Amino acid sequence: MRFRDEYRDPAAAHRLAAAIARNVTxxxxxxxxCGGQTHxxxxxxxxxxxxxxxxxxxxxxxxxxxxxxxxxxxxxxxALRPEVIFCxxxxxxxxxxxxxxxxxxxxxxxxxxxxYSPLDALAIARAEPAREVVFFAIGFETTAPANAMAAYxxxxxxxGNFSMLVSHVLVPPAMCAILxxxxxxxxxxxxxxxxxxxxxxxxxxxxxxxxxxxxxxxGFEPLDILEGxxxxxxxxxxxxxxxxxQYARSVRRDGNPPAQALMREVFGIIARRxxxxxxxxxxxxxxxxxxxxxxxxxxxxxVGDAGxxxxxxxxxxxxxxxxxxxxxxECPAFGTRCTPExxxxxxxxxxxxxxxxxxxxxxxxxxxxxxx
Amino acid sequence: xxxxxxxxxxxxxAGDLERVQLAHGGGGRAMARLLDxxxxxxxxxxxxxxxxxxxxxxxxxxxxxxxxxxxVRPLVFPGGDIGSLAVNGTVNDLAMCGAxxxxxxxxxxxxxxxxxxxLRRVVGSMxxxxxxxxxxxxxxxxxxxxxxxxxxxxxxxxxxGQIVAPGxxxxxxxxxxxxxxxxxxxxxxxxxVMAARxxxxxxxxxxxxxxxxxxxxxxxxxxxxxxxxxxxxxRGGLASAVVEIAETAGxxxxxxxxxxxxxxxxxAACELLGFDPLHVANEGRFVAIVAPGDAxxxxxxxxxxxxxxxxxxxxxxxxxxxxxxxxxxxxxxxRAIDMLSGEQLPRIC
Numbered sequence: 001m002r003f004r005d006e007y008r009d010p011a012a013a014h015r016l017a018a019a020i021a022r023n024v025t026x027x028x029x030x031x032x033x034c035g036g037q038t039h040x041x042x043x044x045x046x047x048x049x050x051x052x053x054x055x056x057x058x059x060x061x062x063x064x065x066x067x068x069x070x071x072x073x074x075x076x077x078x079a080l081r082p083e084v085i086f087c088x089x090x091x092x093x094x095x096x097x098x099x100x101x102x103x104x105x106x107x108x109x110x111x112x113x114x115x116y117s118p119l120d121a122l123a124i125a126r127a128e129p130a131r132e133v134v135f136f137a138i139g140f141e142t143t144a145p146a147n148a149m150a151a152y153x154x155x156x157x158x159x160g161n162f163s164m165l166v167s168h169v170l171v172p173p174a175m176c177a178i179l180x181x182x183x184x185x186x187x188x189x190x191x192x193x194x195x196x197x198x199x200x201x202x203x204x205x206x207x208x209x210x211x212x213x214x215x216x217x218x219g220f221e222p223l224d225i226l227e228g229x230x231x232x233x234x235x236x237x238x239x240x241x242x243x244x245x246q247y248a249r250s251v252r253r254d255g256n257p258p259a260q261a262l263m264r265e266v267f268g269i270i271a272r273r274x275x276x277x278x279x280x281x282x283x284x285x286x287x288x289x290x291x292x293x294x295x296x297x298x299x300x301x302x303v304g305d306a307g308x309x310x311x312x313x314x315x316x317x318x319x320x321x322x323x324x325x326x327x328x329x330e331c332p333a334f335g336t337r338c339t340p341e342x343x344x345x346x347x348x349x350x351x352x353x354x355x356x357x358x359x360x361x362x363x364x365x366x367x368x369x370x371x372x
Numbered sequence: 373x374x375x376x377x378x379x380x381x382x383x384x385x386a387g388d389l390e391r392v393q394l395a396h397g398g399g400g401r402a403m404a405r406l407l408d409x410x411x412x413x414x415x416x417x418x419x420x421x422x423x424x425x426x427x428x429x430x431x432x433x434x435x436x437x438x439x440x441x442x443x444v445r446p447l448v449f450p451g452g453d454i455g456s457l458a459v460n461g462t463v464n465d466l467a468m469c470g471a472x473x474x475x476x477x478x479x480x481x482x483x484x485x486x487x488x489x490x491l492r493r494v495v496g497s498m499x500x501x502x503x504x505x506x507x508x509x510x511x512x513x514x515x516x517x518x519x520x521x522x523x524x525x526x527x528x529x530x531x532x533g534q535i536v537a538p539g540x541x542x543x544x545x546x547x548x549x550x551x552x553x554x555x556x557x558x559x560x561x562x563x564x565v566m567a568a569r570x571x572x573x574x575x576x577x578x579x580x581x582x583x584x585x586x587x588x589x590x591x592x593x594x595x596x597x598x599x600x601x602x603x604x605x606x607r608g609g610l611a612s613a614v615v616e617i618a619e620t621a622g623x624x625x626x627x628x629x630x631x632x633x634x635x636x637x638x639x640a641a642c643e644l645l646g647f648d649p650l651h652v653a654n655e656g657r658f659v660a661i662v663a664p665g666d667a668x669x670x671x672x673x674x675x676x677x678x679x680x681x682x683x684x685x686x687x688x689x690x691x692x693x694x695x696x697x698x699x700x701x702x703x704x705x706x707r708a709i710d711m712l713s714g715e716q717l718p719r720i721c
Contacts, residue, residue, distance in 0.1 A: 004643065010702050036646075036719075045705025063720050090717030116570060116718060139720055222703065340713035351646060351719050363696065363708030 007221030008044075016226040017049040023233050029055045029185050030232050031178070031324045033171060034192035035062035035352030036220050042357040044222045054229065057324035058357075060174050060277060061192050063139035064091050064350035065322060068273040071167040072097035075136050078165060078300050079110040085128060087121035088136040090114040094349050118150035118164075125154070125162035134296045137164040141195045144168050144285060145259035148266035151287065151294050163296040166287055169272050171195050172203050173283035178323050179211045186324060188232040190218040190225065193247035200255030204243045212241045219247040266291050275346060276319035318345030321354050328358040335364030392486040397516025410488065411514065414495035415478075419510040427510035429475055431534060436469035438462060439530035447490060447524045449568040451560070451579030454527055455497035457655060460584050461606070462531040463505040467586035468602040468658065470537025470593060473505055478512040479528035484519040494525065505584035507531065537593050543620035545600040550689040551667035552625060553660045555588065555674060556581070556682035557633035558610050562653035563641045576637040583656030588677040592660065597670050601661040605654035611697070612651075612711045613659055614687075619695045627687035627699040627709065646719030650699070651712050661689065 032038060038058045041047055047056050060066055072095050079086035079102060086102075093102040093112065106112040111131075115121050118135050125133035137147040147164065154162040171192060178184055191204055196217045204215045214235035218228030228246045235241065245251055263285070272284025287295045315333050320326040328334050328347070338344040340356060347353035395402035412420055419427040442458040452460075459476065466473040478498065482491065502509050539545075560581040567574055585604060592599055601621070603613045610632070618625045634642070634649045642649050656679055662670050667685055674683035687699075697709040 004639065008702055010704070013703050043707055044701050044703055045707060046703070048705050049703060089720045090715075091720050093717065094714070114717070116572075143720060351717065360710065361707040363698075363710065 004221070007219075007223045009223065012223055013049065013226055016223065016230055020054060020226070020230050020233055021051040023230070023237055024051050024053045025237060027053045027055070028187045028233060028236050029057055030188045030190060030229060031057045031059045031186045032190040032218070032225070032228075033059040033061040033175065034195070034220070035065070035350070035354070035357075036194070037061075037190060037192070037218065037225055038354050039352060039357045040220055040222060040225055042361045046222055046225055049226070050229065054233065056229070057186065057327065058321065058354040059189075059324055060178070060274065060322045061140065061171065061195075062322075062347065062350050062352040062354070063143065063169070064095055065318070065346045065353045066169055066274045066276065067092070067095065067138050067167050068275045069097055070273075071138075071165065072101070073099075074297065075165055076100065076102060076105045076110075078134055078296055079105050079112050080108065081132070081300065083132045084111065085124055085131050085133045086110060086112045086136070087115045087124060087133060088112065089116075089138070091351055092136055092138060095346055096343065096349065118147045119153070122150050122154055122159065122162055125159050129161055131161060132299075133162050135162070135164045137166045137168060140169055140171055140192070141198045141263075142192075144263050144267065145198060145256070148262045151266045151291050152262060154294060155291060163294050163299050164287065165296040166267075166285065167272070168267065168285035169274060170269070170283055170285065172207060173280050174274065174277065175207060177277065177280050177283070179207075179213065181323060181325075184323070184325070186213065187236055188214040189216070190228040190232065191215050193217060193219040193224070193250060196245075196247065196251045196255065198256050198259050200253050201243050201245060201251065202253055208241050208243050214241050215243045217243070217245045217247050217251050219250065274322075276322040314344060316345035318347040318355070321347050328355040329362070331355070335359060339364070390488050392482045392484055392488065392491065392516055394484050394516055394518070397482070397514065403514070407514065410492050411480075411495055411512065414492070414499045415509045415512070416499065417508050417510055419508070420512065427475065429510065429532070431474065431532065434535040436466050436471035436533040436535050437530070438465040438469070439528065440465060441526060441528040443523060443526055444565060445523050446565075446568050447494065449565045449580055450577055451564055452582035452655070453494055453497050454525065455494035456501040456582055458527040458529045459498050459501035459505065459507070459509075460582050460655060462529040463501075463507055464585045464604040464658070466531050466533035467584075467589045468541070468604050469533065469535065470541045470589070470599070470602065471533030471535045472590060473507045473531055473533045473584075473586050475510045476502065476507050476529050476531045478509055480512070480514045481522055481526040482514065482516045483522035483524050484516060486524050491525070501584065505586060536590060537598065539598055541599055541602055543601050543617045546617065546621040546623055546661050546689055547600065547663075548623065548689050548691040549664050550600055550661050551664050551685050552614070552627065552687040552689065553662060553667065553670055553674070553683055554610065554632060554686045555585070555658050555660070555680040556656070557635050557638070558605065558654055558657055559634055559638040559642065559649040559652035561655040562609070563638050565653070567641065572641075574637065574641060578637045578641065581654055581656035583679045585656065585658050585679060588674050588680040589658070589660075591673050591677065592670055595669070595673055597662060597666045597673070599660045599662050599670075602658060604658040607653050608711055609649070609651040609653060610659070611648070611709050614697050615709060615711050617659070617661070618697050621689075622694045624690040624693050624695075625687055625697045626690055626706070627697065629699045629701045631684055631686045633682050633684065647716055650709060651716050664688075
């Protein structure tokens with residue numbers, strides 16, 4: 001498969017790793033923002049190809065992980081209403097709320113359907129006009145345009161039985177929150193290629209300048225990530241802090257303007273709570289006033305545990321993992337008291353979560369044949 | 373139910389002969405007609421024609437006996453249907469015991485409203501799959517349940533096979549140094565069924581690999597190669613099969629990811645959905661663990677059979693660490709392989 005294999009060429013990977021090693025003169029810590037990048041790094045062992053001086057820490061870019069627990073509770077409460085067909089991306093179903101997850105609600109009789117696109121949920125609403133169809137609209141800027149399109153079409157077609165439970169978040173405010181934390185130690189970022197495909201990268205330029213950190217917009221294949229690291233290190237060693245675009249085959253500086261226009265039409269910027277991180281001002285999207293009648297929270301009244309929390313509580317360190325302050329194996333519960341079957345925190349649940357990536361690809365103890 | 377909450381209806385079947393009705397499972401005339409017109413002709417076996425309570429079989433020597441129930445949505449998918457799946461699945465379980473599949477029973481649980489044309493198709497595929505695998509469908513049972521109580525239909529098959537392997541086959545026979553052979557590319561069945569269920573419009577249609585595996589396995593045994601362990605890959609994919617073997621045998625398995633074939637279409641679908649092909653379901657692939665000295669010859673023998681034409685050595689058995697599987701990737705770094713904790717769910721973005 002050419003499109004993929006050319007980004008997974010072992011010889012090219014080793015050349016890039018060697019170039020990084022040649023350029024590094026002191027230790028640097030870089031954060032990859034997106035959970036998809038984290039998975040590629042751990043799956044292909046890219047961190048093990050890098051010189052010891054380069055440390056990769058994993059960022060908050062797992063949409064499932066940062067969705068606050070009260071939204072899972074709201075989702076469950078709405079889904080359990082007999083008139084509701086609750087539609088969600090599959091990955092959200094395993095995320096624990098205060099008292100169980102959506103899979104458990106499904107086993108208790110809730111009509112919960114896994115969809116692959118918000119437009120599938122809209123199609124269900126058209127097909128079942130006697131039921132209330134609710135779509136769980138979560139994620140970063142990547143999923144926001146498609147979700148906005150569902151709302152836009154529902155409005156235009158007058159589909160009265162469709163609504164959305166919205167918990168959208170934005171990447172740049174989270175990067176700032178991480179950089180504002182004292183002692184964060186992050187010298188540079190690999191920005192999330194798909195988020196930037198939508199939003200472009202102009203909004204990262206003030207962050208690079210203000211915090212003096214290089215930001216390299218990076219793709220998701222092994223060679224993309226190694227090249228992103230290389231460019232970041234090259235900037236750091238040269239004393240630069242600018243935005244560069246490694247993922248130029250997908251990303252332009254101004255992103256996808258029609259998608260952005262649709263997002264502006266349907267959503268407004270609001271404060272959001274991030275699971276594991278806390279409240280961040282102007283860090284998310286909510287339905288704009290013109291679309292407020294599609295807001296499931298309004299339609300079904302106050303639902304969910306209003307208290308909620310921002311972390312997982314107990315011994316779980318998922319908040320620190322999501323901020324890049326700890327790596328999953330540094331958690332004493334990792335792989336012992338916390339596994340995908342019995343997760344203590346959401347980073348072990350989601351397929352894009354950092355703990356799940358380490359567990360899946362590195363195992364609890366050391367993997368056999370791990371010597372190189 | 374209608375909106376006014378009350379409606380008169382006639383309890384007599386409306387004469388819709390094109391769909392399964394509760395009367396078809398009632399043990400009366402309607403049921404006899406269903407069996408006579410659709411089920412017995414398709415099975416066409418003297419044992420079924422005897423219309424007795426059970427089959428009387430002649431079998432000498434050690435036998436393998438297995439059963440499996442089949443639930444799939446949609447009932448028909450590219451490359452097969454629940455009928456071919458139910459026959460091949462049980463045939464393959466017998467083959468993995470080193471047995472020549474001989475006789476199968478078929479239990480059908482039909483949902484009221486199932487189109488008779490679909491039922492006809494499914495039993496027809498059972499017949500075809502049984503002929504292809506050289507097994508006889510010798511006894512069966514049919515039940516009908518209320519609408520909404522089954523996903524169209526459920527099928528159970530049980531099978532008896534004549535063991536031809538000279539010695540036991542199983543994880544306990546696996547030794548350090550043994551070669552792990554995979555019979556072909558992986559992931560076709562899981563992606564085909566998922567694409568059919570969700571209506572994904574992939575450019576390349578992916579067909580299930582659903583196929584009988586007895587012939588290539590028996591060919592190994594007949595050529596004097598005694599496989600130490602055989603395992604067909606099913607729901608949990610290659611990962612579950614090898615992890616199960618490693619855990620039961622108390623050995624380590626080291627795989628080479630670059631030797632594991634995944635066709636372009638499956639690979640692209642997995643990339644799109646965020647799936648690992650190692651966890652995607654198969655219905656026509658198996659793993660054979662053989663002594664290192666037999667490995668090359670076993671691969672050559674398997675490749676003579678169409679269903680195992682892609683056979684290759686994909687790894688080896690080691691002593692330690694017990695119960696663990698790792699997979700060396702394209703960059704030479706090993707990753708751990710585990711079973712999925714639950715269902716494989718598509719990622720969000």
